[in-house]
Amino acid sequence: MTEQLQQARALRRRDRILDAALDVFAARGYHEASVEEIAARAETSKGGLYFHFPGKQALFLALLEWAHRELRRRVDTAVASANDPLARADAALQAVLRAFGRHRRLARIFLVDAPGAGPEFHERVLRIQEEFIELVRELLEAAKQRGEIEKDVETAVAARAWFGAVHSVLHGWLLARSPRSLDLAYEALRPLIYRSLGAAPPRNEDGAR
Amino acid sequence: MTEQLQQARALRRRDRILDAALDVFAARGYHEASVEEIAARAETSKGGLYFHFPGKQALFLALLEWAHRELRRRVDTAVASANDPLARADAALQAVLRAFGRHRRLARIFLVDAPGAGPEFHERVLRIQEEFIELVRELLEAAKQRGEIEKDVETAVAARAWFGAVHSVLHGWLLARSPRSLDLAYEALRPLIYRSLGAAPPRNEDGAR
Amino acid sequence: MTEQLQQARALRRRDRILDAALDVFAARGYHEASVEEIAARAETSKGGLYFHFPGKQALFLALLEWAHRELRRRVDTAVASANDPLARADAALQAVLRAFGRHRRLARIFLVDAPGAGPEFHERVLRIQEEFIELVRELLEAAKQRGEIEKDVETAVAARAWFGAVHSVLHGWLLARSPRSLDLAYEALRPLIYRSLGAAPPRNEDGAR
Amino acid sequence: MTEQLQQARALRRRDRILDAALDVFAARGYHEASVEEIAARAETSKGGLYFHFPGKQALFLALLEWAHRELRRRVDTAVASANDPLARADAALQAVLRAFGRHRRLARIFLVDAPGAGPEFHERVLRIQEEFIELVRELLEAAKQRGEIEKDVETAVAARAWFGAVHSVLHGWLLARSPRSLDLAYEALRPLIYRSLGAAPPRNEDGAR
DNA sequence: AATGAATGAGTCTTCATTCAT
DNA sequence: GATGAATGAAGACTCATTCAT
Numbered sequence: 069m070t071e072q073l074q075q076a077r078a079l080r081r082r083d084r085i086l087d088a089a090l091d092v093f094a095a096r097g098y099h100e101a102s103v104e105e106i107a108a109r110a111e112t113s114k115g116g117l118y119f120h121f122p123g124k125q126a127l128f129l130a131l132l133e134w135a136h137r138e139l140r141r142r143v144d145t146a147v148a149s150a151n152d153p154l155a156r157a158d159a160a161l162q163a164v165l166r167a168f169g170r171h172r173r174l175a176r177i178f179l180v181d182a183p184g185a186g187p188e189f190h191e192r193v194l195r196i197q198e199e200f201i202e203l204v205r206e207l208l209e210a211a212k213q214r215g216e217i218e219k220d221v222e223t224a225v226a227a228r229a230w231f232g233a234v235h236s237v238l239h240g241w242l243l244a245r246s247p248r249s250l251d252l253a254y255e256a257l258r259p260l261i262y263r264s265l266g267a268a269p270p271r272n273e274d275g276a277r
Numbered sequence: 278m279t280e281q282l283q284q285a286r287a288l289r290r291r292d293r294i295l296d297a298a299l300d301v302f303a304a305r306g307y308h309e310a311s312v313e314e315i316a317a318r319a320e321t322s323k324g325g326l327y328f329h330f331p332g333k334q335a336l337f338l339a340l341l342e343w344a345h346r347e348l349r350r351r352v353d354t355a356v357a358s359a360n361d362p363l364a365r366a367d368a369a370l371q372a373v374l375r376a377f378g379r380h381r382r383l384a385r386i387f388l389v390d391a392p393g394a395g396p397e398f399h400e401r402v403l404r405i406q407e408e409f410i411e412l413v414r415e416l417l418e419a420a421k422q423r424g425e426i427e428k429d430v431e432t433a434v435a436a437r438a439w440f441g442a443v444h445s446v447l448h449g450w451l452l453a454r455s456p457r458s459l460d461l462a463y464e465a466l467r468p469l470i471y472r473s474l475g476a477a478p479p480r481n482e483d484g485a486r
Numbered sequence: 487m488t489e490q491l492q493q494a495r496a497l498r499r500r501d502r503i504l505d506a507a508l509d510v511f512a513a514r515g516y517h518e519a520s521v522e523e524i525a526a527r528a529e530t531s532k533g534g535l536y537f538h539f540p541g542k543q544a545l546f547l548a549l550l551e552w553a554h555r556e557l558r559r560r561v562d563t564a565v566a567s568a569n570d571p572l573a574r575a576d577a578a579l580q581a582v583l584r585a586f587g588r589h590r591r592l593a594r595i596f597l598v599d600a601p602g603a604g605p606e607f608h609e610r611v612l613r614i615q616e617e618f619i620e621l622v623r624e625l626l627e628a629a630k631q632r633g634e635i636e637k638d639v640e641t642a643v644a645a646r647a648w649f650g651a652v653h654s655v656l657h658g659w660l661l662a663r664s665p666r667s668l669d670l671a672y673e674a675l676r677p678l679i680y681r682s683l684g685a686a687p688p689r690n691e692d693g694a695r
Numbered sequence: 696m697t698e699q700l701q702q703a704r705a706l707r708r709r710d711r712i713l714d715a716a717l718d719v720f721a722a723r724g725y726h727e728a729s730v731e732e733i734a735a736r737a738e739t740s741k742g743g744l745y746f747h748f749p750g751k752q753a754l755f756l757a758l759l760e761w762a763h764r765e766l767r768r769r770v771d772t773a774v775a776s777a778n779d780p781l782a783r784a785d786a787a788l789q790a791v792l793r794a795f796g797r798h799r800r801l802a803r804i805f806l807v808d809a810p811g812a813g814p815e816f817h818e819r820v821l822r823i824q825e826e827f828i829e830l831v832r833e834l835l836e837a838a839k840q841r842g843e844i845e846k847d848v849e850t851a852v853a854a855r856a857w858f859g860a861v862h863s864v865l866h867g868w869l870l871a872r873s874p875r876s877l878d879l880a881y882e883a884l885r886p887l888i889y890r891s892l893g894a895a896p897p898r899n900e901d902g903a904r
Numbered sequence: 905a906a907t908g909a910a911t912g913a914g915t916c917t918t919c920a921t922t923c924a925t
Numbered sequence: 926g927a928t929g930a931a932t933g934a935a936g937a938c939t940c941a942t943t944c945a946t
Contacts, residue, residue: 078930124917226469533928729935
């Protein structure tokens with residue numbers, strides 16, 4: 069029991085550190101962020117931080133992994149709740165958009181800081197992106213088999229293009245040029261997507277709550 | 278004359294420094310790049326470098342500006358050589374793709390390093406991207422006025438989406454996952470674009486040199 | 487009984503810690519050795535270690551004291567088993583050589599690590615060395631009184647010299663340049679010692695096991 | 696000319712740093728010495744120190760090398776000024792003693808700090824010691840060939856022993872137990888050496904200036 | 905104009921030690 | 926008695942920038 073309490077407290081502190089790291093990395097970028105500040109914001113000491121994480125880089129990677137898991141979970145849920153492949157791809161992209169839309173800090177880290185923070189991080193982020201692009205590609209391919217989209221669509225290119233379109237919309241939103249909600253932006257994007265694939269857009273999509 | 282010679286020499290050195298900076302920044306990323314190494318590669322001294330540029334950040338920004346001008350020039354040329362708005366937008370995107378395709382180092386700096394190198398750079402890159410997105414938007418809007426694309430297309434979203442698609446394809450190519458030429462990738466992308474806008478793809482596009 | 491058992495357990499743990507400390511200090515040197523590693527090797531926790539010893543320095547000193555006692559015991563035994571003063575001095579030096587020869591780790595700590603680990607340790611080691619040198623000096627002095635060695639020998643210098651000679655041979659052996667056994671090395675050394683004192687070497691010395 | 700001045704100043708500063716390092720290392724030992732303090736004592740900045748030396752370890756090694764060269768030079772001079780092999784060995788040992796006697800700080804570093812400062816340093820010091828031992832051995836061997844010392848002397852052991860004896864006397868002196876000059880100590884040591892080799896001591900040694 | 909020696913603020917990281925449980 | 930999470934002081938090292946020459 070005592071042990072469990074200790075362990076629970078330690079885990080809570082670990083989470084506090086991750087939280088603080090998220091704050092600081094998102095606010096300053098990877099290089100400008102200092103371990104000192106992260107520790108301070110987590111209300112612990114530098115040594116305490118190093119007890120839980122082997123170093124700054126590992127801390128950042130842990131953040132990335134955590135975000136990856138979260139993202140993946142939401143996307144999987146969204147995909148599972150749709151019926152046909154095209155709707156699934158649609159749901160997947162929308163889930164990504166929403167997840168980042170709700171977690172601006174994560175978005176910053178994923179889309180802005182990590183790629184420029186060094187080869188290791190760049191690599192990691194790209195792999196995660198590729199994972200999602202591949203998911204979309206598979207769904208598009210399935211839709212193509214079922215005749216839901218034009219035969220001449222190259223699904224690999226289309227998947228990458230749509231991911232990029234979503235990515236770009238996100239980026240624009242991150243700059244706060246368009247205060248418009250991401251959901252609304254996606255509503256405007258969807259018809260383009262469907263039409264580009266030669267598919268009929270869903271009648272009254274109301275997936276957006 | 279002596280003055281002119283001196284000035285010419287100074288300019289040449291300035292260019293050598295920019296070249297070296299491009300090399301080093303692209304190879305190491307902004308933060309890992311050291312002024313020392315840039316000076317060495319430019320075959321000058323640190324003091325010399327600081328004579329020509331106020332600092333590391335300014336050097337990087339100068340690089341960005343230079344790249345911006347180059348890019349803009351090519352895009353303008355490409356746009357001018359097409360006739361109708363839609364073809365112009367098409368040409369603009371392709372020009373961007375080709376420019377980066379030929380200058381991998383520039384692409385790295387623009388798409389990977391600059392955004393993550395700090396707020397100032399992030400800001401600058403986004404502004405340049407917005408400039409191109411706005412250009413595309415205007416062309417799409419003109420096309421819409423002339424009835425070349427569907428009336429219900431939100432040109433702001435469409436422009437951003439297509440820019441993002443191109444961006445994403447570029448990113449994928451930077452990772453060298455797709456050894457396929459960027460030109461070919463764009464050939465596969467173009468039909469998607471046209472169809473998404475409800476426009477007929479150009480018959481035999483041979484814009485590719 | 488319970489108390490006794492507990493005490494016995496505590497002592498056993500104390501010994502385990504000393505053993506572990508010997509291992510780690512000898513392998514890494516004083517400064518590179520970490521309390522963490524010692525605790526781990528002793529199969530206890532850092533807190534546990536600090537229950538038995540006040541700190542790293544104290545632990546090292548405890549090791550030194552223990553080694554001192556061991557060494558002293560062996561030397562005393564050796565001295566007691568010889569008859570005349572000269573033979574006793576001989577036995578003392580040989581005992582030192584043998585003790586270290588059998589405990590390479592101890593030798594390392596005594597001769598290499600401790601002197602360089604800080605003034606306190608340096609001081610301590612020197613005092614122990616001086617103790618042995620003084621022992622030898624007294625024996626040489628007695629031999630001189632009895633006319634066994636030349637009258638003009640300065641016993642203080644001679645004692646220090648012979649201790650140093652043994653020390654140096656040990657050092658050379660620690661470097662493993664001379665794979666030859668220490669006993670053999672001492673066999674070669676003894677005649678030098680005796681002759682330098684103007685004494686006749688023992689006829690057939692068979693002290694070596 | 697300007698360049699030369701700059702270079703000269705730089706060299707002077709380099710020397711100041713070496714001097715300061717000698718002071719601090721000798722006073723505190725390798726591990727306790729801080730780069731900060733060395734820089735302060737050299738009246739330069741940490742960065743300045745790192746401009747001249749790649750790091751703390753390199754600085755220490757540079758010190759060792761410098762001392763080695765000095766020592767070697769003096770020993771060589773001493774050896775050259777003696778006539779027969781035995782007198783040369785004698786001169787070599789005395790030169791070592793004198794050099795250290797005049798440079799207590801160097802002695803501390805060589806004999807106390809370096810061996811315990813880590814394997815690299817230990818190794819380096821031992822190699823230097825071995826170099827001197829080997830020199831003595833060769834001289835003893837020559838003396839043996841010429842019949843100046845007993846046939847049964849193992850020169851390898853004898854050389855090591857005598858080096859160790861000198862070493863030990865030095866050590867004792869370092870602790871300031873014997874305020875007596877090192878020269879006098881060596882006067883007392885010499886007869887032991889000669890006699891141990893079965894050689895007649897030089898009549899009136901007046902090598903000491 | 906150019907050089908390169910010098911600066912010093914800032915960073916990550918280590919580790920002996922403490923202490924609540 | 927034992928545990929291991931937490932502390933915090935200290936240290937080596939980097940590097941953009943400056944400036945005497």
